[in-house]
Amino acid sequence: MAEAEGHILVVGASSGIGRAVAERYAKQGAVTALARRTDRLAELAAAGIATIAADVTDLAAIGGVLQAAVAERGPLTGLVYCAGVQIIKPMRSLGVDEVERLYKTNLIAPTLFASAFGSARISTRDAVFCAVSSVAAQRPEPAIVPYSASKAGLDALIRGLARELAPRRAVAVAPGWLDTEMTQAHARMYGAEFKEALEKRSPAGAATVESVVEAIAFLMSPQARHVTGEILRVDGGATL
Structure with a gap:
């Protein structure tokens, strides 16, 4: 884990990995949780976590959002970056608005967050930028092709940031399938039979939100100070 005196900004903190990361770091130091769902932010605020209501697809506002977080609680x-959108549809059925929202959320917004993050006015020299990617970046499948492409771009972004933003580090985790609100929205596809098959083909057992959070905590900790530009797969071995 990062040292207690740090200030961590969690983008996409309303549910799933983002919420779990915010709650984990809140036990150690200053955390700012950013999300668009004000009802979820209210729950985090009640737990003593600083919150910012913002939509990451409002690209022009990203610089100001980071400045506000730093003004409130100090340099990051x-x-x-946990915000993400998955659209499960055949390519022929995708609308322009859907594709635009997916790429804005999964790739363009983290690019702009990273750009601002590299400023000495926003983050410390030993700060860490961590993104949530996906095993789909390396294993695109029918019906999630744009999602996979956006995550592959995110992986390339992390590798490039590791070189350009040094000595700041840039890392990512690439989870396999997780039981979150995003996947629960497709309950017909991801029912009991799917989960049972996933467990069987995962040598270390199917990954969980908790295991992904543990991986993020390690990558951002001083123990991983010589790890940068890496995308750590966390899927229990399901994609081996």
Whole structure:
């Protein structure tokens, strides 16, 4: 884990990995949780976590959002980008608005967050930028092709940031399938039979939100100070 005196900004903190990361770091130091769902932010605020209501697809506002977070709680020692959109549809059925929203959320917004993060006015020299990617970046499948492409772009972004933003570090985790609100929205596809098959083909057992959060905590910790530009797969071995 990062040291207690740090300030971590968690982008996409309303549910799933983002919420779990915000709650984990809140036990150690200053955390700012950013999300568009004000009802979820209210729950985090009740737990003593600073919150910012913002939509990451409002690209022009990203610089100001980071400045506000820093003005409130000090320079960032870490930023965890957890916001993500998955659209499960055949390519022929995708609308322009859907594709635009997916790429804005999964790739363009983290690019702009990273651009601002690299400023000495926003983050410390030893700060860490961490993003949530996906195993789909390396294993695109029918009906999630644009999602996979956006995550592959995110992986390339992380590798490039590791070189350009040094000595700041840039890392990512690439989870396999997780039981979250995003996947629960497709309950017909991801029912009991799917989960049972996933467990069987995962040598270390199917990954969980908790295991992904543990991986993020390690990558952002001083123990991983010589790890940068890496995308750590967390899927229990399901994609081996």
